[in-house]
Amino acid sequence: MKHEDKHISSYSSLAIVLAVLLFLTAFSVWITGFHFGAFTVAVALIIACVKVATVLINFMHLKFENLFLKLLVTGVFVMFTLVIILTFVDYYFR
Amino acid sequence: MSISGSETQVSYLDYQGKHKGIWSWLLSTDHKRIGLLYLYAIIVFFFVAAFLGLLMRIELIAPGRTIMEPQTYNGLFTIHGIIMIFVIVIPGLAAVFGNFFLPILIGARDVAFPKLNLFSWYLYMIGAILGVLSQFIGGGAPDTGWTFYVPYSVESSTNVIYALTAAFILGFSSILTGLNFIVTIHRMRAPGMGWMRMPLFPWALYATAWIQVLATPIVGITLLMVIAERVLNIGFFDPALGGDPVLFQHLFWIYSHPAVYIMILPAMGIVTEIFPTFSQKPVFGYGAIVLSSLAIAFVGYFVWGHHMFTSGMSYNARWFFSFLTFIVAVPSAIKVFNWISTMYGGSIDLKPPLLYAISFIFLFMIGGFTGLVLGSLATNVHTHDTAFVVAHFHYIIFGGMGFAFFAAIHYWAPKMFGRMYNFRVANIAWVLNFTGFNLLYFPLFIVGLQGMPRRSYDYLPQFQSGHVLSTVGAFILIAGLLLMVYNLVRGARKGEVAPANPWKGVTLEWKIPSPPPHENFDDIPVITSKPYLFGNNSDNK
Numbered sequence: 045m046k047h048e049d050k051h052i053s054s055y056s057s058l059a060i061v062l063a064v065l066l067f068l069t070a071f072s073v074w075i076t077g078f079h080f081g082a083f084t085v086a087v088a089l090i091i092a093c094v095k096v097a098t099v100l101i102n103f104m105h106l107k108f109e110n111l112f113l114k115l116l117v118t119g120v121f122v123m124f125t126l127v128i129i130l131t132f133v134d135y136y137f138r
Numbered sequence: 139m140s141i142s143g144s145e146t147q148v149s150y151l152d153y154q155g156k157h158k159g160i161w162s163w164l165l166s167t168d169h170k171r172i173g174l175l176y177l178y179a180i181i182v183f184f185f186v187a188a189f190l191g192l193l194m195r196i197e198l199i200a201p202g203r204t205i206m207e208p209q210t211y212n213g214l215f216t217i218h219g220i221i222m223i224f225v226i227v228i229p230g231l232a233a234v235f236g237n238f239f240l241p242i243l244i245g246a247r248d249v250a251f252p253k254l255n256l257f258s259w260y261l262y263m264i265g266a267i268l269g270v271l272s273q274f275i276g277g278g279a280p281d282t283g284w285t286f287y288v289p290y291s292v293e294s295s296t297n298v299i300y301a302l303t304a305a306f307i308l309g310f311s312s313i314l315t316g317l318n319f320i321v322t323i324h325r326m327r328a329p330g331m332g333w334m335r336m337p338l339f340p341w342a343l344y345a346t347a348w349i350q351v352l353a354t355p356i357v358g359i360t361l362l363m364v365i366a367e368r369v370l371n372i373g374f375f376d377p378a379l380g381g382d383p384v385l386f387q388h389l390f391w392i393y394s395h396p397a398v399y400i401m402i403l404p405a406m407g408i409v410t411e412i413f414p415t416f417s418q419k420p421v422f423g424y425g426a427i428v429l430s431s432l433a434i435a436f437v438g439y440f441v442w443g444h445h446m447f448t449s450g451m452s453y454n455a456r457w458f459f460s461f462l463t464f465i466v467a468v469p470s471a472i473k474v475f476n477w478i479s480t481m482y483g484g485s486i487d488l489k490p491p492l493l494y495a496i497s498f499i500f501l502f503m504i505g506g507f508t509g510l511v512l513g514s515l516a517t518n519v520h521t522h523d524t525a526f527v528v529a530h531f532h533y534i535i536f537g538g539m540g541f542a543f544f545a546a547i548h549y550w551a552p553k554m555f556g557r558m559y560n561f562r563v564a565n566i567a568w569v570l571n572f573t574g575f576n577l578l579y580f581p582l583f584i585v586g587l588q589g590m591p592r593r594s595y596d597y598l599p600q601f602q603s604g605h606v607l608s609t610v611g612a613f614i615l616i617a618g619l620l621l622m623v624y625n626l627v628r629g630a631r632k633g634e635v636a637p638a639n640p641w642k643g644v645t646l647e648w649k650i651p652s653p654p655p656h657e658n659f660d661d662i663p664v665i666t667s668k669p670y671l672f673g674n675n676s677d678n679k
Contacts, residue, residue: 113324120352123439130440131388134455138384 051108061102068095082136089128093121147655149556167252170654173238174554175259180226180234181623183266187221188616190214195578195612198605201597208595213279213296215593217272220284220301224308225266227539228397231404232350233262233315235546236343238554240319242647243337245328245665247657250321258314265307272300283593285394288375288386292367299368302361309358312400316350319343328646330665334428337645337669338421341428342407345435349396349403353439357393360386387449391442399438401535402502403431405542406473409495412549413477415643416492417484420670423476430469430476437466447518456515463513470506474499489641490564494545497572501537505530508583523593525604526586532579544571544622551626552636556653559629567625570618577611645669 072091080087100106106117150170157165163175194214197204206214237255241248249255273279280301282291291298323344327336363374364386373379375386414421421427443451443459451459477499486492508530511517521527552558582590585604590597597605639648650658 123352123436126440127392130443130455130458131392133458134384134388134443134452137452137454138450 051105053102058102061098064098065095068098085132097121147657147660149651149653150656151556151653153656165256167248167256168656169237169241169248169252169255170554172255172259173234173236176229176233176237176262179259179263179266180230183221183225183270185619186270187218187226188619190218190221192612192616194218195609197595198597199609200605201599201602209278209281211595212281212593213273216280216283216301217269220269220272220280220305221266222535223284223397224305225262225269227401227535229262229308229312229315230401230539230543231408231546232319232343232346232400233258234543235339235408235550236315236319236346236404239550239647240322240340240343241326242650242654242658243340243645244323244326245331245646245659245663246322246326247659247662249318250325251318254314255318258311258318261307261311261314265304265311268300268307269304272297272304275300285390286361286364287390288364288367288381288383289377291364292376299365302365306358306361309354309361312350313354313358316347316354319347320351323347328663328665334425335665335668338410338424338427338431339404339407342403342410342431345431346400346403349400349435349439353393353396353400356389357397360389360393363389384446384449384451387446388442391445392439395442395445396435396439398534399434401539403434405498405539406431406434408542408546408549409477409498410473411643411645412491412495412545413480414670414672415549415641416487416489416495417481418487418642418672419480419484420672421476422479422482423472424668424670426472427476430472433469434466437462437469441466441513444513444518447515448522460513460515460518464510467506467510467513474503487641489548490559490561490568491545491549491641493565493568494541494548497568498538498541498545501533501541501575505533505535505537509534521586523591524586525582525590525592528592529579529582529586532582536579537575541571541575544568547626549641550647551629552640553647553652553654555630555633556636556651557629557631557633558636558640559625559633563621563625567618567622570614570621572618574611574613574615574618578608578615579611581605581607581611644672 068091072088075087075091100117106114150168153168155162155166163171166172166175193205194211197206197211237249276297278296280294280296280298282294282296282298282301286298286302286305291302323336323340363372366372367374367376367379367381371379373381375381375383377383410421410427441459441463443455444463447456447460477495508526512521512527512530548559548564581604585601586592588601588604590601590604636652638651640652641648646663647654649663
């Protein structure tokens with residue numbers, strides 16, 4: 045972890061992140077009115093992933109961490125994506 | 139490396155903190171005391187579950203009713219599985235030996251979050267006690283098997299909710315322990331201990347901890363979904379409610395197959411510590427062992443479908459999961475090659491820890507090869523849900539994790555308790571354990587191939603000889619286990635005082651007194667070389 049003084053985020057940037065999260069929540073509700081067929085779950089998961097990434101980067105201070113930790117967290121996202129794809133391979137080819 | 143001043147502290151066993159007596163244990167945040175709390179709890183629960191297993195073996199000594207009714211048998215194999223898997227095998231090595239030795243091996247005074255560590259133990263105890271109680275209270279012992287397959291787990295009138303809640307709470311404990319270990323390894327390694335200077339048991343714990351943190355929440359949510367389905371009639375998995383039972387199997391095995399690696403990776407880490415010490419030789423292929431640990435953790439995440447080949451999964455998914463299952467055998471084989479090569483040309487000292495470590499390789503290899511039979515599509519269809527699976531599973535879990543646990547306790551007991559045990563009695567117990575284990579489980583391969591179904595209360599007379607042998611093996615194994623525990627307990631209480639380094643080991647735990655001081659090190663050591671540097675082995679520098 046780097047120096048403590050670099051961990052202070054301004055109120056304005058935190059407010060912007062909050063607004064983005066609220067917008068994405070409303071967006072995820074609004075988009076349920078559209079039918080994407082086989083991609084319905086994928087669309088919902090993509091929006092959820094963007095929200096999670098926003099929280100991780102800003103509220104959980106991932107942006108202050110070193111490249112190694114950022115790569116580890118990215119790796120977790122990649123792994124979960126592969127798990128979900130593998131599960132859906134079964135569904136769509138069953 | 140330099141270790142200084144650790145002799146000036148009192149041992150963690152004699153340390154008097156804020157609390158006295160039993161409270162100095164129940165409220166201790168010392169990683170070593172918490173490790174022992176896990177050890178004592180695991181020993182108690184192990185003998186409870188082993189006793190249930192012995193009752194099952196007595197029931198199966200002859201076809202038809204022997205000592206219990208079929209529904210009692212269903213409850214026994216369910217609770218035996220739940221306790222063994224969720225209470226003993228998954229937390230076992232990491233919670234006991236990881237807690238005790240991880241900080242010491244990386245040159246730290248404690249884990250990153252000591253209070254969270256104690257909280258994990260309390261969660262563990264609540265979950266474990268709830269799991270055992272589910273056998274005795276309310277609507278009868280759960281009868282779903284430890285896998286909780288729907289739709290039966292939704293429909294069964296037994297205490298399934300208690301068992302599901304117990305597994306959920308135990309999962310929380312596992313996640314918190316994993317999180318603690320990841321942060322400890324990232325943040326608290328001694329100065330100079332780069333990643334490639336870290337001993338291999340911490341590496342194994344690191345790979346394990348990632349699985350604990352990433353996979354356990356999936357099963358936690360899944361178990362909650364089953365509870366929601368039972369209580370609120372939400373149709374997640376039950377076809378009668380519009381759900382998909384195969385989805386449950388996916389979600390369950392997405393966790394529960396990596397859980398096998400939660401069990402086996404620390405076991406591999408432990409024997410990797412033992413082989414160099416008892417060969418007095420650097421570990422062969424340090425980098426390959428590190429990479430294979432990470433590869434097992436990563437690839438092991440994507441092979442869960444091999445539990446579902448006969449569940450109605452799509453053909454494309456089946457061959458893909460079968461292919462990946464064969465891939466995961468590669469890093470496991472790399473490790474075996476490295477362990478054998480570590481011993482090759484070494485000064486081998488066949489003490490009890492090495493006997494158990496060599497047994498681990500033998501039993502794990504049998505479990506691994508028979509796993510390939512189950513990972514192959516065609517042979518899986520024949521052997522699925524037979525006693526062959528039971529035998530394979532126990533060779534991996536008990537032969538692997540169990541014998542590694544025995545290896546670890548014989549290796550580190552002098553350090554943990556500051557006293558030696560009797561080698562002769564330990565060797566006799568090993569003979570009983572090894573013989574009893576093989577006699578108990580090997581016949582199940584044979585009767586399984588002949589068609590004996592698993593989880594079956596009754597069977598055709600043609601399977602009886604195999605079952606009789608197996609039950610005799612169970613009694614021999616129990617005798618060996620009791621003798622082993624007696625010897626270790628007697629050693630810990632009345633054995634000869636152990637020197638700081640009875641095995642001529644070279645990792646950090648052998649450079650501090652036995653038992654370790656309260657805070658391990660007065661001054662945090664500075665690491666200047668790779669681990670496993672024996673004598674004049676300049677090639678390891």
